[in-house]
Each structure stands twice: as structure tokens, then as C-alpha cells.
Amino acid sequence: MQEKINTPRRRVLAAAGAAAAWAGMSTVARADSTEPAAQSNPQPVSDVKPLPDYAKWKDANSLIVHSANTIETQRGAVGSSVITPLNRLFIRNNVSPPPAGITDNPDAWQINIEGVRKPHTFTLAQLKDMGLQALPMVLQCSGNGRAYFPHKPGGTQWTVGAAGCVIFTGVPIATLVEALGGVQDGMVYMTGTGGEEIPAGLDPNSVRVERSVPLEAMKDAILAWEVNGEPLPLAHGGPLRLIVPGYTGVNNVKYVKQLAFTKAQSPASIQQNSYRFSAVGEKGGPQHESIWEMPPKSWITSPSSPDTSLKAGPVVIGGVAMGGMDSPSKIEVSIDGGKSWQEARFVGPDLGKYAWRQFAFTADLKPGRYNLASRTTNAAGQTQPAERAENNRGYNNNSWQDHMVEINVTS
Amino acid sequence: MQEKINTPRRRVLAAAGAAAAWAGMSTVARADSTEPAAQSNPQPVSDVKPLPDYAKWKDANSLIVHSANTIETQRGAVGSSVITPLNRLFIRNNVSPPPAGITDNPDAWQINIEGVRKPHTFTLAQLKDMGLQALPMVLQCSGNGRAYFPHKPGGTQWTVGAAGCVIFTGVPIATLVEALGGVQDGMVYMTGTGGEEIPAGLDPNSVRVERSVPLEAMKDAILAWEVNGEPLPLAHGGPLRLIVPGYTGVNNVKYVKQLAFTKAQSPASIQQNSYRFSAVGEKGGPQHESIWEMPPKSWITSPSSPDTSLKAGPVVIGGVAMGGMDSPSKIEVSIDGGKSWQEARFVGPDLGKYAWRQFAFTADLKPGRYNLASRTTNAAGQTQPAERAENNRGYNNNSWQDHMVEINVTS
Numbered sequence: 001m002q003e004k005i006n007t008p009r010r011r012v013l014a015a016a017g018a019a020a021a022w023a024g025m026s027t028v029a030r031a032d033s034t035e036p037a038a039q040s041n042p043q044p045v046s047d048v049k050p051l052p053d054y055a056k057w058k059d060a061n062s063l064i065v066h067s068a069n070t071i072e073t074q075r076g077a078v079g080s081s082v083i084t085p086l087n088r089l090f091i092r093n094n095v096s097p098p099p100a101g102i103t104d105n106p107d108a109w110q111i112n113i114e115g116v117r118k119p120h121t122f123t124l125a126q127l128k129d130m131g132l133q134a135l136p137m138v139l140q141c142s143g144n145g146r147a148y149f150p151h152k153p154g155g156t157q158w159t160v161g162a163a164g165c166v167i168f169t170g171v172p173i174a175t176l177v178e179a180l181g182g183v184q185d186g187m188v189y190m191t192g193t194g195g196e197e198i199p200a201g202l203d204p205n206s207v208r209v210e211r212s213v214p215l216e217a218m219k220d221a222i223l224a225w226e227v228n229g230e231p232l233p234l235a236h237g238g239p240l241r242l243i244v245p246g247y248t249g250v251n252n253v254k255y256v257k258q259l260a261f262t263k264a265q266s267p268a269s270i271q272q273n274s275y276r277f278s279a280v281g282e283k284g285g286p287q288h289e290s291i292w293e294m295p296p297k298s299w300i301t302s303p304s305s306p307d308t309s310l311k312a313g314p315v316v317i318g319g320v321a322m323g324g325m326d327s328p329s330k331i332e333v334s335i336d337g338g339k340s341w342q343e344a345r346f347v348g349p350d351l352g353k354y355a356w357r358q359f360a361f362t363a364d365l366k367p368g369r370y371n372l373a374s375r376t377t378n379a380a381g382q383t384q385p386a387e388r389a390e391n392n393r394g395y396n397n398n399s400w401q402d403h404m405v406e407i408n409v410t411s
Numbered sequence: 412m413q414e415k416i417n418t419p420r421r422r423v424l425a426a427a428g429a430a431a432a433w434a435g436m437s438t439v440a441r442a443d444s445t446e447p448a449a450q451s452n453p454q455p456v457s458d459v460k461p462l463p464d465y466a467k468w469k470d471a472n473s474l475i476v477h478s479a480n481t482i483e484t485q486r487g488a489v490g491s492s493v494i495t496p497l498n499r500l501f502i503r504n505n506v507s508p509p510p511a512g513i514t515d516n517p518d519a520w521q522i523n524i525e526g527v528r529k530p531h532t533f534t535l536a537q538l539k540d541m542g543l544q545a546l547p548m549v550l551q552c553s554g555n556g557r558a559y560f561p562h563k564p565g566g567t568q569w570t571v572g573a574a575g576c577v578i579f580t581g582v583p584i585a586t587l588v589e590a591l592g593g594v595q596d597g598m599v600y601m602t603g604t605g606g607e608e609i610p611a612g613l614d615p616n617s618v619r620v621e622r623s624v625p626l627e628a629m630k631d632a633i634l635a636w637e638v639n640g641e642p643l644p645l646a647h648g649g650p651l652r653l654i655v656p657g658y659t660g661v662n663n664v665k666y667v668k669q670l671a672f673t674k675a676q677s678p679a680s681i682q683q684n685s686y687r688f689s690a691v692g693e694k695g696g697p698q699h700e701s702i703w704e705m706p707p708k709s710w711i712t713s714p715s716s717p718d719t720s721l722k723a724g725p726v727v728i729g730g731v732a733m734g735g736m737d738s739p740s741k742i743e744v745s746i747d748g749g750k751s752w753q754e755a756r757f758v759g760p761d762l763g764k765y766a767w768r769q770f771a772f773t774a775d776l777k778p779g780r781y782n783l784a785s786r787t788t789n790a791a792g793q794t795q796p797a798e799r800a801e802n803n804r805g806y807n808n809n810s811w812q813d814h815m816v817e818i819n820v821t822s
Contacts, residue, residue, distance in 0.1 A: 079640030081545050081578040083494055088640065129727050132771040134492050134759025167492040167759065229490030229499065316540050348545025348578065349762045360543040 054097055055235045062088040064161065069093035072161035075405075076304025080318055080358050082348050083136075084164030086228050091235050092141045092162060094209050094270060095196050098234075098255055102195065106231060106239035111223065115191075115261030117181030124225055124240055131175040133222050135245055136167045136351035138322045142248035142275055142291045145388070145397030151280050153394035160299045160403060165320070165356045168232075168243045170224035173259070177218065187261035190218050192242040195255030205268045211251050211275075212265040213292055217244050220354070223256065245354035246325045247292050248396070250275055265290070278392045294324040296384050297398035298331060298359070298376040300405050308407045314364050315409075318347070322356040323378030330377040333361040337371030337404065338386065344374070353379070367411045373404045465508055466646045473499040475572065480504035483572035486816075487715025491729055491769050493759050494547075495575030497639050502646055503552045503573060505620050505681060506607050509645075509666055513606065517642060517650035522634065526602075526672030528592030535636055535651055542586040544633050546656055547578045547762035549733045553659035553686055553702045556799070556808030562691050564805035571710045571814060576731070576767045579643075579654045581635035584670070588629065598672035601629050603653035606666030616679045622662050622686075623676040624703055628655050631765070634667065656765035657736045658703050659807070661686055676701070689803045705735040707795050708809035709742060709770070709787040711816050719818045725775050726820075729758070733767040734789030741788040744772040748782030748815065749797065755785070764790070778822045786811045 049065035051058055062077035071091040078084055102109065107125035122130075141162035143155050156162075173190075177183055194209035224243045225232050232238030237254025244251045250270070265271050265286075275291040276284030298321035303310060317335075321328040327350070332341040344361035351357075359374070377383040388399035460476035462469055473488035482502040489495055513520065518536035533541075552573035554566050567573075584601075588594055605620035635654045636643050643649030648665025655662045661681070676682050676697075686702040687695030709732035714721060728746075732739040738761070743752040755772035762768075770785070788794040799810035 079637055080543060080580045081637055081640040083578060083640055085497070085640040129725050129773075131773070132491060132727050132729060132758050132769075134769055136760050167494060169491045169759070226490055226492055229492040229494055229496040314540050316543050318543060347543050348580070349547050349760070349766075351760045351762070355760075358543075358545055362540075362542070 054100060055091055057087065057233075058091075058235070059085075059087040063090075066156050069096060070156040072158055073164060074304070075160050075299075075301055078161070078164070078301050078320065080302070080347070082165060082351060082355070082358055083228060084166055086166070086230065086233070086236070089139075089164040089166060089236065090141065090162045092156070092249055093254070094250065095207055098195050098197055100234050102255065103231070103234050103238045106225060109239040111240060111256060112258045113176060113180055113260075114258060115184050115187050116177055117184060120180055122176075127171045127176075127223060127240075128225070130179065131171040132169070133172050134167055134169045135220070135222055135224075135243060135354070136165065137243070137245040137354035138163060138165050138294070138356050139249055139252065140164075140294060140322075142250055142395045143393070145399075145402060146394035148397055148399070148402035149388065149390070149394040151390075153392060155393060160301075162249070165322075165351070166227050167229075167351075168222065168224035168241070169226035170222040170240075170243065173218050173221045173223060176223070177261075183215065183261045186263055188215050189213065189262045189265055190215055190221070191260045191262045191266050192253035192256050193258040193260070194253045195257040208268045209253060209270055210266040210268040211253055212262060212271055213244055213247055213251050215261065217247060217251075217292075220245050223259070246294060248275075248294055251292060274393075275395065276393075277389075277395060280390055280392050282392055284392065291395045294322070295396060295398045296324045296328065296376050296378040296382050297322055298328070298374040298384060298400070299403040300333075300372050300374050303372070303405060303407050305405070308405070310365070310407055310409045312365055312367050312409050312411050314362055317344070317361045317363055317372055319359055319374050320356045321346075321359055321374065321376035323353060323376065324382070325353070326379040326382070327353040328357050328376045329379045331357075331359040332375045333359075333363075334373040334375070335363050335365070335370045338373050338375075338401065341375065365409045367409050370407050370409065371404050372407060373400050375400045465511060466502055468498065468644075469502075469646070470496075470498040474501075477567050480507060481567040483569055484575060485715070486571050486710075486712055489572070489575070489712050489731065491713070491758070493576060493762060493766070493769055494639060495577055497577070497641065497644070497647070500550075500575040500577060500647065501552065501573045503567070503660060504665070505661065506618055509606050509608055511645050513666065514642070514645050514649045517636060520650040522651060522667060523669045524587060524591055524671075525669060526595050526598050527588055528595060531591055533587075538582045538587075538634060538651075539636070541590065542582040543580070544583050545578055545580045546631070546633055546635075546654060546765070547576065548654070548656040548765035549574060549576050549705070549767050550660055550663065551575075551705060551733075553661055553806045554804070556810075556813060557805035559808055559810070559813035560799065560801070560805040562801075564803060566804060571712075573660070576733075576762070577638050578640075578762075579633060579635035579652070580637035581633040581651075581654065584629050584632045584634060587634070588672075594626065594672045597674055599626050600624065600673045600676055601626055601632070602671045602673045602677050603664035603667045604669040604671070605664045606668040619679045620664060620681055621677040621679040622664055623673065623682055624655055624658055624662050626672065628658060628662075628703075631656050634670070657705060659686075659705055662703060685804075686806065687804075688800075688806060691801050691803050693803055695803065702806045705733070706807055706809045707735045707739065707787050707789045707793050708733055709739070709785040709795060709811070710814040711744075711783050711785050714783070714816060714818050716816070719816070721776070721818055721820045723776055723778050723820050723822050725773055728755075728772045728774055728783055730770055730785050731767045732757075732770055732785065732787035734764060734787065735793070736764070737790040737793070738764040739768050739787045740790045742768075742770040743786045744770075744774075745784040745786070746774050746776070746781045749784050749786075749812065752786065776820045778820050781818050781820065782815050783818060784811050784815045
């Protein structure tokens with residue numbers, strides 16, 4: 001949508017301060033690095049920074065542009081309709097996207113399937129006649145919430161907005177594999193290779209976007225050519241993207257040109273060294289756990305600003321809750337910084353275990369300051385923890401403490 | 412989304428013929444009439460006609476612009492992700508929309524609630540703190556499918572695209588009514604009044620958009636300020652719209668400025684004379700049934716063109732099925748014009764009884780001509796009929812015969 005978007009009523013007071021913060025930001029846009037530099041100020045900003053050409057169609061007023069390849073949704077811009085509009089969905093590219101021309105004729109896009117009994121190359125047109133699945137799911141960057149780590153890890157300082165809930169549509173990978181005679185014996189990983197161009201003179205493994213996930217992730221995975229009812233745009237990995245529901249964003253390989261079942265994980269640096277769970281101060285490597293499955297997490301989206309000022313009376317506190325690999329089954333809200341909790345209610349449709357749910361809680365607030373927090377539990381009994389799991393690069397932050405919103409209620 | 416949209420592979424051959432049809436069309440844009448003139452050629456066109464200013468943000472390549480106030484989605488542009496993207500959603504205004512400025516400060520919009528024990532005027536900001544519901548539902552114009560009536564009823568010649576499945580978000584009307592002491596005794600209708608400007612010198616009842624629905628429709632109805640995660644745009648009734656799920660589009664009053672519980676139906680012409688189920692040749696009036704609840708209906712969206720030419724082999728036939736007031740529970744597909752039927756499968760999430768579901772059926776087609784049809788049954792046991800219910804103005808066409816797609820399969 002290109003209509004004028006209005007500043008939400010609750011964000012007006014915060015705008016002046018945020019503008020000042022923006023002016024003081026020394027953003028370093030390292031478009032072709034898998035490890036963007038840490039920014040000097042992790043605070044979200046509501047001012048408008050230009051969108052890159054491939055994402056010009058997005059609603060700049062709902063986004064925070066960190067760099068040409070890292071753009072997040074403002075906390076209050078995610079809406080209350082479960083599905084995140086595409087023009088507000090975050091973008092995170094590890095390297096610059098391929099030329100926009102690859103989406104001019106999407107049906108001609110080709111993908112090799114390897115590591116099956118009958119390896120085969122399909123065009124996207126052929127995939128469209130092999131099966132159809134529509135998969136609602138949370139797409140979330142591994143580093144979402146990184147800004148809250150006190151040791152200031154390198155990388156984009158995402159707050160809550162490197163996440164959205166969308167519906168990807170494509171062909172089930174299990175269907176393709178069955179048609180190709182099944183996975184070859186001994187293969188334990190599913191490895192997707194992105195179609196980004198590798199600059200001349202560089203070691204391909206240093207920049208190639210190639211990710212391996214455990215073979216079991218194939219079960220619900222699809223090759224998607226559509227998102228939220230539209231042909232998959234370049235900004236989100238079109239014409240074809242590997243979608244592995246429940247797994248962090250990087251595992252959902254964009255512009256996917258090869259899907260291979262492999263005995264070992266990809267030798268690419270993005271697999272071997274990046275996206276590893278290592279202790280603070282320790283560089284990641286193959287000996288560390290890979291960042292794959294997402295844990296349960298929730299956050300409040302309305303009121304949305306740390307500096308929100310509200311009038312006393314009933315206030316609807318809203319947010320989103322995801323369960324990771326299992327449905328979110330319970331959501332609690334605290335208005336006293338986590339000292340006490342009350343159960344909130346889920347709002348709107350349940351789109352399945354990989355989607356998030358909206359929640360709402362009505363509180364009758366007297367004048368004063370409040371720390372609003374939310375905490376979800378999934379169907380497997382996992383509860384969102386108070387503390388983040390410390391790690392060097394600031395991955396998978398699902399601490400409810402870190403995601404609190406402070407509000408000021410006036411008479 | 413503003414990216415270049417590509418002509419779907421299956422529509423390429425149809426484009427040339429459609430362009431010729433477009434050139435020959437004598438479209439009469441009667442922007443301020445509740446009864447647009449019949450067009451001389453009901454055929455859908457895939458060429459681009461300029462969008463009106465208030466809908467400039469829409470994707471022109473996915474739409475058929477009948478007039479400034481009547482714009483439908485192309486059959487093949489609805490996608491396979493259940494939710495219809497806003498930039499592809501149809502538009503039907505009975506009169507021209509109010510000035511765009513009314514969405515500049517949506518929270519200031521006011522609505523009177525009348526016919527309750529404690530009548531009250533709310534601002535939209537106040538409504539937002541009274542409750543929250545997200546409601547997936549089919550929004551469909553009463554005249555969708557009118558183009559297939561052989562007697563050529565007056566009005567826009569909609570084919571299948573005056574319908575979409577979206578998620579509206581707002582406050583339950585039942586919650587408001589409870590807060591205002593309940594409905595006054597003796598009230599049997601819920602009447603919404605639109606905020607359109609009435610041109611000077613006209614009898615307000617001749618143009619006012621004011622619709623009454625039975626009181627029981629209040630149960631699941633909401634006042635919505637958001638659709639698909641975005642603030643409700645002017646083109647779809649923003650800042651505030653009355654949403655009555657399961658009822659045809661006109662009952663979902665845009666720019667709603669008053670909601671009244673009443674003893675009688677609105678005296679407006681749009682209630683008394685329009686949207687009435689009268690015999691062919693007979694003008695509608697209060698003695699005829701009002702167009703309220705929608706019947707079950709389905710149609711094929713892919714392949715999408717009557718002139719589609721496909722290669723022999725497996726073809727995924729896809730479409731949408733809605734149940735009206737109850738969930739669609741079964742979907743059948745025929746490739747021989749309805750002589751024989753096979754059960755298809757629903758694809759993707761079930762968003763609740765008012766939403767539609769996507770379906771898919773894989774057919775292995777040899778060279779030849781095929782008439783593809785779909786037929787749905789809802790949870791109440793109502794099956795989509797072969798024949799339309801004839802009526803003067805061409806409302807509620809849910810005939811499966813009328814919605815067939817003819818395809819040509821080559822070797």
C-alpha cells in the first residue's frame with residue numbers, strides 16, 4: 001500500500017527524541033558483509049531513511065532502515081491481523097541480492113535437486129504442476145533482539161522487528177523427493193544454495209549463501225514462489241525460496257538454485273563459522289551448535305514505544321506470540337515488570353504451529369509508570385525465559401525481560 | 412507491492428484477444444449512481460485502465476477497472492495463499508468516497524451508537540481501547556458473477572473478481588453494546604450509515620449509503636480500523652468500517668459514522684429498492700427479500716483463462732471455496748463440465764467459517780479441450796448448485812456451471 005501512513009497516536013511523543021537519536025547514529029552500511037558492523041546506537045528510530053531500489057515498494061514509514069540489506073519493522077507497525085503485510089515485512093540479506101531481472105520471468109527459474117536417487121533440474125513452471133501447499137509461518141532473523149545483548153555483539157542491532165508472520169505458497173519438498181526416488185542413502189542434511197552472484201576474485205565459500213539443516217526439517221519444508229498471495233518479490237527471495245518452517249531466517253535460502261541432500265554440512269563460511277552458538281568473546285566454528293530451530297517468544301506491539309504516554313483508563317495491550325517448533329498455547333502479560341502475571345487471550349485465527357498468534361489483554365491503568373511484559377508457553381511446555389541465552393553474536397534472544405515496554409500513564 | 416508483475420504463464424495466449432475486447436468496450440463510468448449502467452461487453456479484460464486517485468496504490472496489472480468505483484481482481488490474480496493482498500482486492504463504491512483527508516487522523520473519526528440504552532459517541536481512539544478481534548472473512552460484492560446472467564442485468568459486469576478473503580481487525584460490536592447497557596427493547600435491525608458526502612439538492616435517501624441487517628448479525632460483527640495488518644485505507648472504507656461477516660459487501664458499510672439499532676429497515680433507497688431479490692423484469696422493492704447472507708460458492712483460479720492453452724501432463728487445478736454462513740467442508744472438481752466429479756483437497760490453513768479455503772486437484776491431462784468446474788458443500792450441508800437463482804439485478808450468483816473455465820491442452 002502506498003497511502004499516506006499516519007503516525008500512530010502513541011508514538012507521537014517519542015518522535016522528537018528518536019529524531020535526535022537518528023542524527024547521532026553512525027550507521028555503517030556494509031552491504032556485502034555477512035557480519036555488518038555494530039551500530040553505535042541500538043535505539044529504534046521512527047524517521048525515514050531511504051529504502052534501497054529493490055525494496056522501494058515498501059512502506060518506509062513502518063520500517064527502520066539499518067542498511068541497504070537490513071531493514072526492520074517498527075514495533076508498532078506489525079498490526080493486529082496476524083499476517084504481516086509484505087510492505088512492512090523486514091528484509092535481511094547476507095549479501096546483495098541478484099539483479100532484479102531474475103523475477104521478470106519467474107517460471108523460467110531453474111533449480112537442481114541433488115542427493116536424490118534421480119537428480120533432476122526443474123523449472124519453476126514445472127514445480128507449479130507438482131503440488132501446492134500454503135504455509136503460514138513466522139519468518140525471523142536469527143539476530144532479532146540482538147540490540148538487547150549488553151556486550152553489544154557485532155551485526156545489525158535488531159530490536160523486535162526482524163520478524164513477521166506470512167503465508168508462503170509452493171510445492172512440498174517431500175513431494176519432489178518422492179517423485180525423484182527418495183533421498184540417497186546416508187544423507188543427513190538438506191542443503192540449499194542461493195543464487196547470489198559471487199564477486200570475481202573471492203573465495204566462493206567466503207560469501208556463498210549456502211545453508212544446511214537436518215534432514216528431518218524436510219518434513220514441512222517447501223519451495224515457495226508466492227508469499228501472502230503475491231509472486232515472491234526479489235526482496236524476499238523471489239522467484240524461488242527454500243522455506244524451512246520453524247527455523248531462523250537464514251535457513252530459508254533465497255533465490256534458491258540448488259537443493260541437495262548431503263552427508264556433511266555446507267563448507268560455506270555462513271554455515272561453518274557464522275550462525276553458531278558460541279560463548280561471548282569466542283568466535284563461532286563447526287564445534288558450536290548451529291542456529292536452526294527457533295525458541296518460543298512473544299512481545300508487546302501496542303503500546304509500542306518505550307516512551308509512550310497514555311491517558312489513565314482501560315488500555316488494550318496487544319502483541320504477538322510464537323511457539324517455535326510447536327504452537328503457542330498460553331500467553332501471559334505483566335504490567336509490573338514481571339513481578340506478577342495474568343493470562344491474556346489469543347485474538348483471531350490460529351494459522352498452525354509455525355505461525356504466531358495475536359494476543360490482547362485489557363488493563364485498567366491508573367496514572368504512573370508501568371513495565372509491560374509478555375511471556376508465552378508452547379504446546380511442548382516450553383516457556384519463554386526471563387533471561388536471554390548469552391552468546392557471542394547475539395542470536396535467538398527470547399528473553400521476556402529484554403522485550404519489555406515502559407509506558408507512562410497520565411491522568 | 413509495486414514491483415513489476417509478470418503475466419502468468421497461462422494467460423499469455425489470452426492477452427491479444429482480451430486487448431481487442433477492451434478496445435471495443437463502451438464503458439460508462441457513472442461514479443455516483445447506485446445502479447451503474449450495463450456494459451456492452453461483459454468480457455473480462457487483462458489490459459490496464461487507469462486506477463482512480465484513491466486507489467492508485469493498487470496493482471493495476473492484477474485488476475480489471477470497470478469504472479472509478481468498480482474494480483475487480485482478475486481471476487488468476489488472487490493467489491494461492493488464502494489471504495487476498497490489499498493491492499489486488501476489488502473495490503466497489505456505491506457513491507464516490509469521501510475526501511481522502513478523513514484517513515489523515517483516523518483516531519479522531521467519530522461514530523454515534525444509537526438504539527442502545529445509553530447512546531454514545533466514540534472516537535476511533537476510544538474504540539481501540541474497548542476490545543480487539545481479528546476476523547478472517549470473504550468480502551464479496553452482491554453482484555459478483557452478474558456477467559453470467561443471460562438477461563444482462565444492469566450494473567457492473569463482475570465475473571469472479573468482486574471477492575477476496577481478508578482479515579479485518581477491530582472491536583466486537585457485542586462488546587460495545589454491552590458497555591452501553593444493551594440494545595433497546597423492540598429493536599430488530601442493526602443499521603449502519605456511511606460517511607459519504609450527500610451532494611446538495613439531492614434527496615438524501617436517494618443516495619445515502621445506509622444498510623440494515625437483522626439484529627442477529629451483530630453476533631460476530633465488528634467495527635474495523637485495520638485490514639490485513641494495515642490501517643484501513645479509504646478505498647476499503649477507512650478509517651472505520653462496519654463488518655458483518657457472511658453478508659454481502661454492501662452490508663459492510665464504509666466510513667461508518669453511525670450504528671443504530673432500529674425497529675425498521677433504513678428508508679434509504681439502497682435498502683428499500685436496491686439489493687432486493689426480485690424476478691427478472693421486476694423492479695426491486697421492500698416486498699422482496701433483501702440481499703444479506705451469502706450462499707456457498709467456489710471457483711477455479713488456476714488455470715485462470717477461458718482460452719488457456721496448456722501442455723499435456725499433470726496440471727494442478729486450484730481455486731477458492733467459501734461456505735457463506737458455515738465453513739466449506741467439501742470441494743469437488745470436474746474436468747468434463749460437470750458430468751463427473753472428484754473430491755479435491757483443501758490447501759493451507761482454515762481461517763474459520765467466514766473465510767474461504769484454497770483447494771487443489773492434480774489432473775493428468777491428455778491433449779484436448781476441457782471444461783473445468785468446482786463445487787463446494789458447506790458444514791450445514793448446502794451444496795453449490797448447478798444453476799444460478801435468476802433475479803432481476805443479478806445478485807448472489809453461485810452457479811458452478813456459470814463459473815467454469817475452458818482450457819485447451821496441447822501435446
